[in-house]
Amino acid sequence: WKEAEFRKCHQSKFCKDVRERAAAWARGESHREIEVREISLKDGRVAARLVPAGNEDEALVLELSTYRDGIVRVKVVEETAPRKRFEVPQVVVNDFEEKRLGIGSIGRRDGASVVQLSGGFEVVIQHKPFQVQVKRGDDLVLSINSKNLFDIQHLQVKKEGDDWEDSFRSHNDKRPHGPQTVSFDVSFHGSDHVYGIPERATSFALKPTKGANINSEPYRLFNLDVFEYLDESPFGLYGSIPVMVSHSKKRTVGFFLLNAAEMQIDVLAPGWEQVGIEQVSDESSSGKRSTGQNEEKRVDTHWIAESGVFDAFLFVGPSPKDVVAQYCSVTGTSAIPQLFSTAYHQCRWNYKDEADVAGVDAGFDEHDIPYDTIWLDIEHTDGKKYFTWDKNLFPNPKEMQNKIGAKGRHMVTIVDPHVKRDDNFPLHKEASSYGYYVKDSSGKDFDGWCWPGASSYLDMLSPEVRSWWATKFSYSNYVGSTPILYIWNDMNEPSVFNGPETTMPKDAIHYGGVEHRDLHNAYGYYYHMASVQGLYQRERGTDRPFVLSRAFFAGTQKIGAIWTGDNTADWGHIRVSVPMLLTLGMTGIANAGADVGGFFGNPDPEMLTRWYQLGTYYPFFRGHGHLDTKRREPWLFGEPYTSLMRQAISARYQILPYVYTLFKEASVTGIPLVRPLWMEFPEDESTFTRDDEFLLGPSLLVHGVYSEGAKSEKVYFPGNETWYDVKSGATFPGGKEVEIPVTLDSGIPVYQRAGSIIPKKLRHRRSSTQMQNDPYTLVVALDSKYEAEGELYIDDGKSYEFEQGAFIHRRFKFAKGKLTSTNLAPTKSNPKKFTSSCLVERIVIMGVRARDLVTGKHAVVESEDRWIQTDIGAPSLIQGAYSSALILRLPNVRIADDWSIKLG
């Protein structure tokens, strides 16, 4: 962590200026108001002219549209300007406009304009001063410009004597277009907490950055490759999603600014405008405060984007899931992953050569530990030229992949966006002759430094470059690749070792003359997108691409998975992975994980074991380590560690049917796998700042162990219903925090929610591929009404045939002593079909009344008129321990069929 190498707000002209000015305005030192001068309906949208401080020359144009499912879009641009501001392409989904609802009329109330939304919501535009409010009845939900900080710095033409340059350390930014910030305030009403704006390693609920006695850096959104980032720091990391969500007992609401420039966001606490100012007398300061005591609860935020447009989306909720779904209906839902990619990945910088790969693969088999994918980092290439192989270390890459593939396993190789400036490298020759590189401010190919040494960077903003790049993944272009090979995109912030803050200068030039400044945060997204397109084309659209990326932006979820970058082997980093994944989930990124074991440093066996035990429940589950670290494959630590790591990895394989069903849900609705407790229990206030535990889907409560030698963990059980320990079946009532004893052997605390049914596959296998025909176990956790329900989604795990109906979707319901499986898939005849001959081998029912809890009793498969035997035991295979669980042995009903089973 090299703090001095990264810019603080006051070291950037744009941030310093706006932040100081906003505080001065808020103190009332200069009066400034935007007035709505004209407002009308145009093509079903509200169109208005905004005039700041009476200055007609700097008039702005507002356009407000409404969409299905409670979404409002507000765009504000200059009425006239010397140049067009950059609008971020390819983020809003193509069919979004189809969801637009034509606005029929604008109502008037108390001098304001009112537009009705569905669900009792309305948008109120106050005219003087200008303000946009979302209301439900009398309740104010969200407002823009309630603090009068809305400001779009009018684009100027450079005049003699204007000094627009801005330098930091040895780097100079020419800023040829001068100041052009977009800044404004957004307030979330009736709430104490805001969440979102990844990526940073800090708490889930965002702490204020400015206020009485609080004066820290604003939250920064600027994709950077941060060396050895800290585990408790608000500093912005590899990816940026300008989405903020606020939650209260009453409702959840969200705000998204579609803008890819550097952004700085302050979360304000009362007294913020006085920060850094000599304290004036109490009366005068309290008089000026807009939020005094005893006023409504609210969280005010101040947003500063260096350039780009004001293009905001408001999500009215009212539930947490609604907000995520609304956001994902704008930027896309999560891509449904290949089944193999939801299983365990084994990575290291670097598996050295073919013998090493074979040895690691054999090690997993020898120790009977499942894994699906082995990864090769940068050292596998010839001189860091991607799409090539080091001929000494990897002379026969195809043969190597075929061996891995013969066991149903996969391989991932790394491909980064920097291209070695080597005239003998065809990729470089092509890219430079076609002019496909980003240009420096003087118009020459930008020449930076990365792994290969002198490197240039592909201009991924250009659709032509992306299409060209996509062709590079074909089998004929990527020599030595086979169908089991997938891709890893690293360093795509982009990381430029000799650039300002280890990235590309903001005055570098992209396709269409766009400055890097305008699209920086989306660069990695476009790169990721082109790589995904490449794998898609490789199999002509029949195989789901898997590309892991480090950088991300709004919309990344519809492309692929991300991981939280170069973390460190220490307990703080295990702990912070949970709020990081929670934040990613709330901002649409359902498929994410932290490197198990920590990238830098050497985890001791206990720490590594704890990390595996938590990683089991990460959506993306990969072990990884730095070149300098000791080998840490799970069998290298001896007992009990090897067995415990096997158990942790095996636990992931057991819940794959549940995890895959959750990924399907995320692909339809956008609802993430890793959920804050309040997503399922929105009214439970004690969950609002809780980020040491999370829910995996609706039904599993997961609480990590984050310290060495921990003897117990304080677990909070949300809601009113019971929770069942997944191993022993022990029960805990909801609404309480309980100190749970933990040992390394017992694993981390994980509970199943009463009222849920979780499908599992308990057979132990080498990889997920071998589990295809294995029978299911259904774990039914009864609630106080003696009921439970759950779902299962199955398809071929790799193609797009599900789009043509080739899938199985079941609903399981237990009620009145009877478990029923019904079809959830559309029944109309489909062009494609997916069938499964898998049986149900076991049904575990937890929470059974004593009178039903009799061994040797029979249950009856009603659809077949067949009796099955019952047994008593714990939900896991550990038998003998007392448990209120009934096990139905070998019901052997087909998972794809309708059936019902009645307890005797």
Place this chain on the structure above:
Amino acid sequence: TSQSLGISPQDLKYFEGSAFWCRDGSKRIPKERLNDNFCDCEDGTDEPGTSACPKSKFYCKNVGYVPQSLYSSRVNDGICDCCDGSDEYDGFAKCTNTCWEAGKASREKLVKKVNVYREGLKIRRSEIESGKKLREQNDITLKSLRKEEKVLNEQVQKLKVEKESIEERERRERDAREKIAKEEAERKLKEETATGNIADQQPKTDVVEVNSVDESQNTDLVHHETEVDSAPTADETAEAPEVHLTELQEEPKLDELSKEDLGRVVASRWTGEDTTVHVPEEHQDHHSADEATDNQDHDADIDSDLEPEHEYNEEDDYAAYREEEQVPETPPEPRKLSWWERFIPGALKRVYNREPVNKSEADRIRNQYSEASTKLSTVQHQISELESKLKGDFGPEGEFYSFHEKCFELKVQKYNYKVCPFKQAIQEEGHMSTRLGNWDGFKDNYTAMMFSGGDRCWNGPDRSLRVKLRCGVRTELRNVDEPSRCDYVAELVTPTFCLESKLQELQKKLDQQVSGVHEEL
């Protein structure tokens, strides 16, 4: 029958009755639940033939080859694991029986191996014998050395007495000389102060100044060391030179670097590569660059790095002896006599009233003494070397005794690896040499040699090398590898490791395989 699937012949009896116990004693299971594809025993007892229990093992007969016991995860997983294909019986995978081919290949391999072991074992036996002889010889040498030591020791003691007595006289003379000089100087000073000339006072003050400079340098050094240790708590307002010092130890000042060097330096944070600026030809070659950094680091860390092995290092021992020899005063270099030295002889005689020590006689005794003690320490060194060698662990039968004098080398690309058992292991590249470790004994029941505490890696551990022993007819180093950075492994193939017990084991295995085939035929 399907109920007997996956059960080894010797276990068949266990399941004979109408019910059986889970082997962990937890439950009694009725016979109809044997291999019914549902896991009743947590330990897998009831499902030897299916994948239902994660902990069960599947036995395949593999007629024509060797029986195998598989993890249950392999049963009906679509991959043919047993050469007889018996692990895949659910109809999804079609397996052909490859046991005959596998058996043939395996037997041929075994025959070869047995032959290697036989031949190796002969050599091993002769190694043990010659080791014993060598050891006896060493014992004899040691005895004669001890005698020689005794003689030399007496000689040295005698000379020491003589030398000390001469030196005592010399010391008194020196004291006297100094006293006279002092008095004379004081007298002169008085005179000269009176005449106002103080120029001749110079020599004395010179000495004083030199001393004080030395002292201040010493304390400076100490000061610096403590500062480096407590770097994090160092005052932020520290003076410029100190800041510069820490900067130097970490990275060059980034703002002052060329774009290219900046890229290199930042990249090196992840890779740990050398970023020494101004050595262009080394930039392409990151291995040699590694070495340079590592050596530097090792030097810098030497204080915290003092491993006990270090003290037993040969060279260090020699150095220690040499230092001891140098402790006695060496004759001062001839130099110009100052005014007061020229004045001394007469005055000395006056004060001391005795003939001065005969210089050539004194030097002769000193030389004799020095020669004798050099000889003594050489002999003592040889003794201690032999003693420690004879005390050393050369394997359960002393079979590695001759390895003490041997080094084994292997060239891998541009590196040459040199492993000297009982001493050290190094990696050479051209003229550069990196220590992979010092001898750290046999490991894992004499199946591996360990070298540890080698040169420290950038951002990593001390280098170490584990040499796994293998049986072979000729002794050679093989397969040097670095699975994690600076953690080296290698194989040493040698007849010395061809163990009798292992040969018997192999022979038995071969016999079983051959007889197995005959039985089937």
